[in-house]
Amino acid sequence: MIGKATGTVKAETFAHFxxxxxxxxxxxxxxxxxxxxxxxxxxxxxxxxxxRFARRTETPVDQSFVRRLSRPSRVLLPLLAVLFxxxxxxxxxxSAMLRHIVSLLLILSMAWLVIALVRASADLxxxxxxxxxxxxxxxxxxxxxINVISRVLVVLIVIIGIGLALMTFPRVRxxxxxxxxSAGIAGIIVGFAARPVLENIIAxxxxxxxxxxxxxxxxxxxxxxxxxxxxxxxYVVVRIWDDRRLICPFTKFISESFQNWTRRTADILGxxxxxxxxxxxxxxxxxxxxxxxxxxxxxxxxxxxxQVTDATESAVQMRALVxxxxxxxxxxxxxxxxxxxxEYLQREHPQALPQTRVQMTDHxxxxxxSDARSQ
Numbered sequence: 001m002i003g004k005a006t007g008t009v010k011a012e013t014f015a016h017f018x019x020x021x022x023x024x025x026x027x028x029x030x031x032x033x034x035x036x037x038x039x040x041x042x043x044x045x046x047x048x049x050x051x052r053f054a055r056r057t058e059t060p061v062d063q064s065f066v067r068r069l070s071r072p073s074r075v076l077l078p079l080l081a082v083l084f085x086x087x088x089x090x091x092x093x094x095s096a097m098l099r100h101i102v103s104l105l106l107i108l109s110m111a112w113l114v115i116a117l118v119r120a121s122a123d124l125x126x127x128x129x130x131x132x133x134x135x136x137x138x139x140x141x142x143x144x145x146i147n148v149i150s151r152v153l154v155v156l157i158v159i160i161g162i163g164l165a166l167m168t169f170p171r172v173r174x175x176x177x178x179x180x181x182s183a184g185i186a187g188i189i190v191g192f193a194a195r196p197v198l199e200n201i202i203a204x205x206x207x208x209x210x211x212x213x214x215x216x217x218x219x220x221x222x223x224x225x226x227x228x229x230x231x232x233x234x235y236v237v238v239r240i241w242d243d244r245r246l247i248c249p250f251t252k253f254i255s256e257s258f259q260n261w262t263r264r265t266a267d268i269l270g271x272x273x274x275x276x277x278x279x280x281x282x283x284x285x286x287x288x289x290x291x292x293x294x295x296x297x298x299x300x301x302x303x304x305x306x307q308v309t310d311a312t313e314s315a316v317q318m319r320a321l322v323x324x325x326x327x328x329x330x331x332x333x334x335x336x337x338x339x340x341x342x343e344y345l346q347r348e349h350p351q352a353l354p355q356t357r358v359q360m361t362d363h364x365x366x367x368x369x370s371d372a373r374s375q
Contacts, residue, residue, distance in 0.1 A: 031085050032082060032085065032086075034085075035078070035081040035082045035084065035085040036078040036081060036082060038081050039077040039078030039079070039080065039081035039082070040074070040077070040078055042077055042081075043070075043073055043074050043077045043078075046073075047066060047069075047070050047073070050066045051063075051066055054066045064120065064123050065120040065123065065124065068116040068117075068119055068120040068123075069113070069116050069117070069120060071112075071116070072109055072112035072113040072115075072116050073113065075105070075109045075112070076106075076109040076110065076112075076113055079102065079105055079106050079109055080106075082102060083102060083106065086099070086102070100168060103168055104165050104168060107161060107164050107165050107168070108161060108165060110161075111157055111158065111160070111161030111164075114157050115154050115157050115158070118150050118153050118154060118157070119150060119154070121150075122146045122147065122150035125142070125146050126142070126143050126146055126147075129142045129143060131143060131215065131216055140214035140215050140216050140217065140262075141211055141214050143214070143215045144207075144208065144211060144213070144214040144215050144231060145208050145211070147215070147231055148204050148205070148207060148208035148231055148233075149205075149208055151204070151232060151233040152204060152205060152208075152233065154233075155233055203249075203250035203251045203253075203254045204231075204233060204234065204250050206250075206254060207231070207250055207253060207254065212253055212254075212260065212263075213228050213231075213236065213253055213260060214228065214262075215228055215229075215230075215231060216228060216229075216262075217260055217261075217262050217263070218260070218261040218262045218268075218327035218328075219238060219258055219259060219260050219261065220258060220259035220261075221238055221246060221248060221252070221258045221259075222246070224238070224240050224244075224246055225240070225241050226238040226239050226240040226241060226246060227239050227327075229245070234249065234250060235247055235248060235249050235250065236248045236249075236250065236252075236253060261327050262326075262327060267300065267302070267323065267324070267325055267326075268323070268324060268326065268327050268330045269303060269321055269322070269323050269330070270321070270322045270323070270324060270330040270331070270333055270334040270337075271319060271320070271321060271334070272319070272320040272322070272334050272337050272338045272341070273309075273317060273318070273319055273320075274317075274318045274319075274320065274338070274341055274342070274345075275315045275316070275317055275318075275354050276315060276316055276318060276345065276352050276353065276354060277315060277316075277351065277352050277353060277354055277355050278311075278315075278316060279349075279351055279352050280316065280318075280345070280349065280352035281349060281352065282306070282308065282318070284348070284349070285306060285318065285341070285344070285345075286306045288340075288341065288344045289304060289306050289320055289322075289337070289341065290304055292336075292337055292340045292341070293322055293333070293337065296333060296336060296337075298324050298325075298329040298330075298332055298333045298336075299322060299323070299324065299333060300323050300324055300325045300329075301323075302323040303321055303322060303323035304321070304322055304323075305320070305321040306318055306319070306320050306321075307319050307321070314354065314355075314356060314357075315354045320337055320341065322334065322337055
């Protein structure tokens, strides 16, 4: 059918095609209408059964699978029915332009169906990996790979489908043959023109294979703390902590450095810095830190440590290390630990809060000098 259409469509003008349609008897139009009705009826029955089955399973993925396949099938099945009865419709079967139109619609609907299959398969695979569990590294890794690969496949299917549709036109075919003769020059020109797009697509494939980031990873990009919310075909959406969205091209994560707090596991250490006077009782503060985290629901019982990490001329720096099962839980744990440690120092050891000492010396000529020290 496609071969015949491409060979003879050039000879039939659009005006001639319209004249031919006016000469078609109503009996032949009736056959085409019945074929379309039969195709729609088959679609209705088949997907009515599939929807009932999907509702019984009570799985959202099954319903998504049926919904995605329903739309392209609603176009494809009537087209196949028309293609089946077209040889028996004498006047219409002789129209090269009509055969060409049916072929084009068939190619595009098939591409649409394949895209729906790719997306439905991605939903099905992703459904087996739950990203809501505390240790969700494997699930996030699989979601990232499947989403990126499915989007790349969709782009390739669209390009192939449009290419096949265009190649059904004889003039486009002749143009393609002439371009093949100068493929080197054309390839260089197209390569330079499409370099940013191709770079991002290649970077997307590299991102899916090497996986420096995954869906729901906690990252710091350009000084902004956020989570990887979406990975598209050419860019990454980072949801900042205040609900802003940072849009980054793939090449940014391939060619530039960034922080990934959940690269391998969701477990993370939280750091709290406290500044105090030299008189602070370190042992008592360690005991208080242990008491605070043991009563906190977001501590995962792995790490609780207090260290003196610096000492300046006016204060000492204490660093509390606490662990949590995820970055968001670690953030909440850190702010609570910081608040409760400060309250503890204010309540139990106010003299251990940071202080500034000033020494003043007053030399009086009558008394031979005296020192006054204030704190």
